[in-house]
Amino acid sequence: MKINLNNIKNDKVYLDKAIKFYEDNGYLISSINDNKLIDDINLKIQNHLNSKRDIKTNPKIFHYNESPRIVEIWKEIDSVKKLAINEDVIFLLKSLYSRKPIPFSTINFLKGTEQPLHSDYFHFATKPDGYLAGVWTALEDIDESSGPLSIVPGSNKLPYVWLDTLGLDIPKNKKDIKNNYTKYEEYIKKVMLDKKFEIYTPKLMKGDFLIWSANILHGAGEIKDKSKSRLSQVTHYHFEGCEKYFNPLFTRHDQNKYGDRDLNSIKIPYE
Numbered sequence: 001m002k003i004n005l006n007n008i009k010n011d012k013v014y015l016d017k018a019i020k021f022y023e024d025n026g027y028l029i030s031s032i033n034d035n036k037l038i039d040d041i042n043l044k045i046q047n048h049l050n051s052k053r054d055i056k057t058n059p060k061i062f063h064y065n066e067s068p069r070i071v072e073i074w075k076e077i078d079s080v081k082k083l084a085i086n087e088d089v090i091f092l093l094k095s096l097y098s099r100k101p102i103p104f105s106t107i108n109f110l111k112g113t114e115q116p117l118h119s120d121y122f123h124f125a126t127k128p129d130g131y132l133a134g135v136w137t138a139l140e141d142i143d144e145s146s147g148p149l150s151i152v153p154g155s156n157k158l159p160y161v162w163l164d165t166l167g168l169d170i171p172k173n174k175k176d177i178k179n180n181y182t183k184y185e186e187y188i189k190k191v192m193l194d195k196k197f198e199i200y201t202p203k204l205m206k207g208d209f210l211i212w213s214a215n216i217l218h219g220a221g222e223i224k225d226k227s228k229s230r231l232s233q234v235t236h237y238h239f240e241g242c243e244k245y246f247n248p249l250f251t252r253h254d255q256n257k258y259g260d261r262d263l264n265s266i267k268i269p270y271e
């Protein structure tokens with residue numbers, strides 16, 4: 001379902017339909033109409049890379065190819081931050097969760113990630129459960145051969161997976177984290193074989209964004225044409241009023257141990 005942001009604001013029946021679709025399928029697609037902002041993000045990221053200043057990236061263990069996953073660049077590039085707090089996106093998220101969104105992490109991609117299917121809820125969780133969303137925005141027309149984003153509609157309803165579920169210990173070092181994560185990925189592969197889910201790869205054009213709900217499985221296919229870029233930004237959101245925001249990679253519920261999560265959130269000035 002691709003939704004029109006103007007209708008959402010003016011038509012309660014349309015909004016309710018969108019909410020129902022999101023609850024059932026775990027995602028929504030819409031579009032921001034701000035090419036100027038997107039062009040600015042692309043330009044500033046390129047300038048930043050050219051400047052050869054250090055860029056903060058995800059740890060190596062979460063890279064599946066050489067292209068950097070640039071994290072938290074909203075702290076340096078205002079347009080990245082502006083996209084994260086885009087008024088329409090915030091309105092939509094607030095409508096979907098009936099709580100105020102807390103944008104807290106940005107990742108900017110130059111190329112496809114080739115990351116296997118996973119749920120972000122294995123990285124970012126809340127108590128009570130489920131107060132997590134990701135917003136993935138295409139910063140150019142996404143080419144089929146660039147390793148586009150894929151999702152698994154309906155997988156948002158699968159049970160949450162924890163270290164407890166997998167019988168894994170809290171990691172003591174990076175190697176343990178990688179081993180645990182590989183076991184998690186294998187578990188998800190099995191889930192995909194057992195259940196009758198389909199992988200959906202939406203065609204996303206510049207300015208289109210896809211909101212994914214906490215537990216939906218998503219990932220990115222192989223980059224078939226290595227020359228192709230896949231400029232995109234994902235922003236993660238928690239929601240206000242949770243008792244805990246924690247890191248499941250370091251959590252064992254049965255031992256009452258919760259991984260710390262410093263939200264370091266992006267302030268929304270008009271809230």
Ligand SMILES: O=C(O)CCC(=O)C(=O)O
Nearest residue numbers: 107113114120219220234
């Ligand atoms: O953009 C992609 O290929 C997937 C990225 C992703 O899943 C994430 O950052 O959580």
Ligand SMILES: [Fe+2]
Nearest residue numbers: 118119120218
């Ligand atoms: Fe993800």
